[in-house]
Amino acid sequence: MDPHLLRTFVAVVDNRSFSAAAAELGYTQSAVSQHIAALEADLGTPLVRRRPVAPTGAGERLMEHARPLLLRLEAARVDIARFRATRPARLTIAATPLALTPALARALARIRSRAPGLAVSLHVLGREAVPAAVMAGDADVGLVDGAAAPSDPLPLPDPGPLATVAVAEEPLVVLLPAGHPLTRRRSLRLADLSDAHWLDAPDTAIPLAQLRAAARSDGFRPQVVCRGTDIRGVGTLVASRHGLAALPLAAAAGLPGTVAVPLSAPRLVHRTEALHPADPAATVPELLAALGQ
Known part of the structure; x- marks a missing residue:
């Protein structure tokens, strides 16, 4: 399944319009129509009704898979880029509101005292947006909170290749x-x-x-x-x-x-877990160590 065709399909369904999808993706309307036709031929079933524009039953089922597939492909691209790149002295954190605690502020103060030139960027996001930000390379580490039994992991969306570790309860x-x-x-x-x-x-x-x-x-x-x-x-x-x-x-x-x-x-606890790539930026282990102090 060609990811370019899948991306076009998602844009058409989201916009409920071939012309709006073309404008969003920078294609001509005829190219969008050709992409949808090629994807339908590949899967052997109609995916989009034309008048009005809406997904068929098969299209709705494909949409359940399309976003996670595209996100995993983007995560793979970013992971390879991370592997090859020389990382600057920066730390970008994506955190849910309840993960933004005094303990996090103290941990940031510790690592910045050891690296005064470190540029820190903090993004407060929703629970589903945090793992997506880390997978897409928009954040070096994510902090997500939720409720769980003491011995259970948090019920998070599929974190893909990300490592997870509990940092607070x-x-x-x-x-x-x-x-x-x-x-x-x-x-x-x-x-x-x-x-x-x-x-x-x-x-x-x-x-x-x-x-x-x-x-x-x-x-x-x-x-x-x-x-x-x-x-x-x-x-x-x-x-x-x-x-x-x-x-x-x-x-x-x-x-x-x-x-x-x-x-x-x-018996439930409130837990905060950190999510990061398998090969994290050097500042990420420092942050996790500081959070544990």
């Missing part, structure tokens, strides 16, 4: 608005909260999908969905009674108008 709490009846409890059981109103903030608070899996429940339905990476915004919504949220203890502390109650069952 802390207790998990439920964030409640001040005055909520459950604030008088010393601890809470996750299963007892499946029918509560929740705030779905998948890139900041613990994703509701992880809570459903931990509680083995189809509950935890969101009352409000919050996109973005602003943890204080999550606290404001909880304080205003728009839903509960699960957070690590340190991140929940000090959010105005809220109370954090420890989660007692099931």
Whole structure:
């Protein structure tokens, strides 16, 4: 399967237009049509309906594979470039909001004190965007957080050839608005909260999908969905009674108008894991060592 044809197919489906896909890719419209026809001939089935432009059933199935395939191809290209390149004195970090902690700031201070000329760039991204940034070569290391049983790895998207290592763990709490009846409890059981109103903030608070899996429940339905990476915004919504949220203890502390109650069952921890290529930049092991101090 030609990756150039696959890239054209994704652009057509995303834009729902052959002409818009041509403009995005810098091709003529006829070249885009030829690419789609060639891909359909290769796979032996129609992939795109023409009027209106939309994927067929087979096209929808191909889309499930197309993005991961293209990402892995880009990761392979970047990995070879890393292998050949002479690395400058730089460190680019992609981190989820809850991975941006005082411990990370202290670790950066340590390595910068040993290398004053080191250029550090930090990008705060969503949970799915962090592994993609490292695989694409846009970041030297990624820091991703989530909830997991103490002995289990985080439920991350396919990290491909990336190495992963746990760098921090802390207790998990439920964030409640001040005055909520459950604030008088010393601890809470996750299963007892499946029918509560929740705030779905998948890139900041613990994703509701992880809570459903931990509680083995189809509950935890969101009352409000919050996109973005602003943890204080999550606290404001909880304080205003728009839903509960699960957070690590340190991140929940000090959010105005809220109370954090420890989660007692099931036994879950908030974990931060680092993701990096098998042949990382020299500054990456230094950062991980500093995080462990």
